[in-house]
Amino acid sequence: MALHAREQDLQMTIDSEEEFTFSSESEDDEDLDDFEERFDPAQDTFSEECENDQIPVAKRAKKTLSWREETDVDVAPKPRRFLPAREPGPQLSLADSHSPVSLFKLFFSESAVSNLCHNTNAQAARALAKGRKYGWTDVSVGELYRYIGLVFYMAMVKMSSIADYWRQGSLFSVPFPATVMSRDRYRTISWNLHMSHPDADTENDKKSGTAEHDRLFRVKPLMDTIRLACKAFYHPRRNLAVKERLVACRANTVMRRFMKAKPTKLGFKCFVLTDSSNGYTVDLSVYTGNGIFPTDHGLSYEAVMSLLDKKVLGSGYHVYMDDFYTSPKLLTDLFAMKFGACGTYRDYRKDFPRSSSNSLTKKSSRGSIRWIRDGPLVCVKWMDKQEVSVCSTIHAAFTGDRVQRKVKAQDTWRTKTFPCPAPVTAYNQHMTGADLSDQLLQYYTAQHKTMKWYRKVFLHFLDVAATNAFILHKELHGNMTHKEFMEELIEELCGVSQKVTPKRTSSDHVPVPGAELTSDVRNIATAGRRLCVHCKAVHGKKQQTPWKCQGCDVHLCLHLNRNCFQEWHKGV
Template sequence: MPRARKRLNDCEGPDELPASDSEEEYEVCSEAESVDSAEEEAFQQGLDLALDREEENTALLATPPKPTRWRNTNEDDVLPVQHPFAPVRTPGVQLDGHQQHTPLELFQLFFDKAAIRDLCNNTNLYAEAKKQKGMKMQWSPVTPLEMHKFLGLIIYNGLVKATRVQDMWRKDRLHSFPFPASVMPGHRFWAIFCNLHMSNTKEDEENDRLKGTAGYDRLCRVKPLMGQLLLACKAYYQPHQNLAIDERMVATKARMGLKQYMKQKSPTCSFKLFVLADSRNGYTSNFSIYQGRGQSRSGKGLSYDTVMDLLTSASLGTGYHVYMDNFYTSPALFWDLHKNRYGACGTIWENRIGFSKTTINTLPKRAARGDIRWIRTGPLLYVKWIDVQEVTVCSTIHKAYSGETIQRRLKNPDGAWSVQAIPVPDAVKEYNEYMGGVDLSDALVEHFTVSKKTMEWYRKLFLHFVDIAVVNSYIIHKELMQDKQQKTLKQKKFREILCQQLVDFGSNEATTPKKLAPELVEVLQEPERKPCYPATIVDTSASAKRDRASAGRRHCLLCLQRKKYSKTIYKCGYCDVALCIMADRLCFTEWHELMDS
C-alpha cells in the first residue's frame, strides 16, 4: 500500500566536531520558537492549513460541478487527455558517453574549480575576520590543493565510521588510521573545518543588519555553494519521465531557527529539505530548504509553492509525471500542474479543499480488501481502495481501474490462509512503483554519509551538500557504465577511488584519465562473489514437528532498519542475514539491491 508521509528523523551521528567560534552567527533554537504557531505545528504533523481548512475556499479552484456519487469498478472511466512527454533534452546523463570519466571528474562536475576557489576565498576571509576580532589561533590561508585533500578526508570518514573524527589521528593500538595523518595533520584539518565558510563575510554582515525585516535572507551563509550545486544537478543530468517529490531530514544539534523539532521524540532537531528526484535511480535533480513559518507566496499553501518551485519547465520540459505524498497533494495543485502540462499522482487527505464531500455509494465500513470506489472531476481522478486500511489517491494520469491485481495473503472462510489476487487501482500500483525516488536517494546517502555533528548550522548543510554531490556523481557513473553495458563500481569502491583521487590532487600521483584507466579496469574485473541464495531458518530442537519450520524465526534485518518487527523463516544462505520473502514484501531482493548499489 502507499506509505504514510514520512515523519521527522531522529538520527544520531558520531561525536561532535569543535563547537562554534562565534556566538553571533546563529539564532538559538527552542521548542517555543519552532512551534509557536498553529501553522508550524500543523506542518510538523504533515498538514497545510491553507489547504486543510474545514470551510470551502472557492477562490482556490475553478472546477466543473462536483459529481454526486462514487462509482464502482464496473462503471467505465475515460482517461483524460495526456500531455506528450517533451523534455528539453534527451533524458539521462548529459556527458559524452564514449569517453571514460573518473570518479574525481564526475565529482568535479558539482564541486568545480569555481566552487573550490570561492570556498577557499570565503574560508580565508572568515578566518582573517576572526583574527581581527582578537581570536588567537594559528592560521595560514587554505589553498585549492588543501581543500581537495580536506574533502577527501571528509569522504574517508564516511567510509571508516570512526566514533569521533579525532580518532582518525590517534596513534594507540585501538585506533590506528595511518591514512589521514599521511594526508594532513589533524590540527590543520580542524583549523579548516572550524573556519569553513561558503559566503562572503561582508555580505553576511550586510544581511545580519536586515534581521527582523523582509529583506533578511536566512540562507545567506549557504546560498553561494547551494546555488552552484543546484545548477550542476540540473546541467549534467536530464530526469526521466517519472519524478518523486518528498522530504529529506538532515539531523542536527546546531543552533538555528530553521530546524524542525518533534515534541514527542528526543530533542534532536533536523533541517527539512524538499527534494525532487528521478524515480528511476534516485538522482537529486532539485531541492530547497524549509526556512520556517511565513506567508505562502501564492496564498495556496507551503506545499503548493514547494512543488511549483521544484518543477521548472525551463530546465525540465513538459509531460513529466510527478508523484508525491499527502502533504503536497491538493486539487488546486493538481489542476494547475495539469494546466502547466504536468501529470501528477499522490495520496490525499479527504479534508483537502476541493475534495468531493459526497458520501453516496462510498466504501462501506466493512469493505473487503480490494474494494474500489472512484469519482472524477474533469482531469482529476479520486480513487478509494481497501488494503489493510483505506487508501485515497488523486491522479491526473490514470484511469480508475483497468483490471490490475496485486497479491495479498488473505484468510479463507475455512480459516486457512492463502495468497490471492485482489483488484488494485492503476494509480495505487504506479504510486508504489515510482514514489520511492527520494527514498532511494536517501538510502544511497545514508550508507556512507559524511555528516558529522557540528554546532554551526551551515557547516552541517555543507556536509550534506558533499553527500548530494557524491551520490549524484555515483548515479551518473552507473548510468554511463550501464549505457556501455559495462560493470559498474559498487558505491563503496567508487567512494574509495574518489577519496584517493582527491587527496592526490595536484601531486605527481594525480590521476589523469590515462593513468587511472588500468586501476578502473582492475576494479571492474574484480572476481565475482559467490551468489546469494534463499535458505530456511530451521530449529530442529523444537519438540513438535509442526513447530520446527517456524521455531527458529528471526527478525528481518531490512524491516528492523525501517522500525518494523517482522519475523521470517528465510535468510540469505551466503550472507546469513534474515530477510522476508513474501508476495508483497521481498526484503531479500531489496536488501541485496541496496548492498550492491
C-alpha cells in the same frame, strides 16, 4: 567548453527562481507533532466537531457525486505528449571516460572550491583578529579537495570522534588521515569553513527581522552552484517524485523543524525533486520557515511549483507526491501546464469529494474500489489493510491491475490476489525513486556532529554531489559499485593511490645517506636530515633522520633503540 555553456544556459533560470520564504516561527515549534508540522492552512480544512480526522460528511460535503465501483468504466485523460527540453539522461559524452573525481568536480568545480577557500581564509583572518589562538595558513584549492576527501573517508570508516582518526598507538588506530593532513589542520579548516564572505554575513545579519534578511545567505553561494549543476549535467526521465528530506541538525536556529514521524526528527527540511528511475536529485530547496508566499495557494502548492520549471524540464512529465502536497488545485494547474500528477491525498483537504453515497466503509471487503472523476482529475479510494486515497490526472481509476497480499484464514497465512487501482500501482512504483535517493545518501553520508548549522547544510551538499556523481558514473559506465566509487573518489581527492606497485627485491632496500656527504665533518650528521615517515605515520612524532631507503626513497630512522627501517620493511 560545452559543459560550461550548459551551465550558462541554466544560470538565467536559477537567477530568476525565488527562494522560499515562509511564515516565521519561534523555537517552540519543536513541540509540534508530525501532523501539525505538515499542516497547510491554505489547503487543509477542519471542523471543530471532528475527531481522529473523521469529518462529518454533512458538515463538509460540497459535491453530491456518487462513488463508482471498479466495474464501472473510467476513461483516462488524453496522454500528454512527452517533450523533454533535452535528451533524458547524463548530459555528457558517452565516448569519454569519466573518473569519479571528474564527475564530483562537476558539482564542486575548482571555481566553486576557490570561492570556498577565499571565504574560509577571510573567516580565519577575522577569527584570529578576535583573539583565537591557533596557527593558520591560507587554505588552497588542492588542500580543500584533500579536506573533502578526508570527510568522505570518515563517512566510510566510522569512528566515535574526529580525534580518533589521528589517535596513535592503539589497536584501532587508522594511519591514513595523518598522511593527508594533521589533526589540528583538519580542525582549523572545519572551524573556519565558510560558503559566504564574513563581511557580507555581517551586513545581512544587520537586516534581521526585516523583509530583506536572507536566512540562507551563508549557504546560498554554494547552494546555487549545486542546484545549477544538478540540472545542467543530467536531464530527468519522465517520472519524477517530490518529497521532503530532513537533514539532521540540533543547532539553535528557527529554521530547524521537528517531525515526529521521521527517523531523524529534528533538522532542516528540504523540498526535493528526484528522478524516479535512479534517485538522482534534480533540484532541492531548503525550507527557511520565514515569510509568506506571494500567492494564496499555500506552502505545499508553492513547494511543488518552485521545483518544476517547464523551461528547463520541458512538458509531459509525470510527477508523484505524498498527501502533504496533493490538492485538486495543484493537480489541475499542473495538468494545464502539461504535467501529469499523481499522489495520495487527505479526505479533509479542500475541494476533494466528500460524498458518502456508495463510499467505502470500515466493513468494506479488502480490494474494494470506489472512484469519482471530475474532468481530468480522478479520485480513487481502495481498501487494503486500511483505506487508501489517491488522485491522479494520468490514469484511469481501474485497469485490471492486481496485487498479492498475505491474509490469515483458519490460523493459516495464505497469499491472495486483490484488484488494485492503477493510480495506486503507479504511485507505489514511482515514489520509490525518492526513497532510493534517500537510501543512496545515507549509505556513506558525510554528516557528523558540528556546532554550525550552515556546516550541516554544507555536508548535505557534499552528500548530494557525491551521490549524483555516482549515479552519473553508473549511467555512463556502470562498472562500479557505490563502495568502489567512493573509495576511488577518496583516493583521487586526497591525491593517493592504493594500487599495488611492483615488488622490489630485498637488495634494493638498503639504508643510504639522505643527501650527498659534505666535506665539512661537523655537518655530516645533520646535512640532508628529513622527517621519518614511519615515526610520523605510526607514532605521530616528528623525528628527523639522515638515513633513507634506497629502494623506497623515504627517510627512516636507523638507531639502536628506534629501528624504523626494519619496521617499515616488515611487509616488503
